Amino acid sequence: MTIDEAQTTVDKWIKQYGVRYFNELTNMVLLTEEVGEVARIMARTYGEQSFKDTDNGKQLADELADVLWVLICIANQTGINLTQAFENNIAKKTKRDNKRHLENIKLK
Numbered sequence: 001m002t003i004d005e006a007q008t009t010v011d012k013w014i015k016q017y018g019v020r021y022f023n024e025l026t027n028m029v030l031l032t033e034e035v036g037e038v039a040r041i042m043a044r045t046y047g048e049q050s051f052k053d054t055d056n057g058k059q060l061a062d063e064l065a066d067v068l069w070v071l072i073c074i075a076n077q078t079g080i081n082l083t084q085a086f087e088n089n090i091a092k093k094t095k096r097d098n099k100r101h102l103e104n105i106k107l108k
Helices: 003-018 024-045 060-077 082-097
Strands: none
Touching: 003 060, 003 082, 024 060, 060 082
């Protein structure tokens, strides 16, 4: 699935099952919540925290997909084409950082 297809799929789902998009502020809060759930799994899987019973069944892949879902909702409702935005972002990073990381002694 391409990013464009994902944006279309989410839009169709919202219109068929979701009634309407939550407003932009609500979706921003939901995005923050979903990123927090990713952080929780990361802290327990790769960090020093231990899992709790309430963490049972939580999967990193599913939580990352939740982040992507809400991000796509925000893009759709604000008229952003994520494919174009991502391509522009890669170009910006390439221009700005084309030597920065290669010359970073901390990465050697």
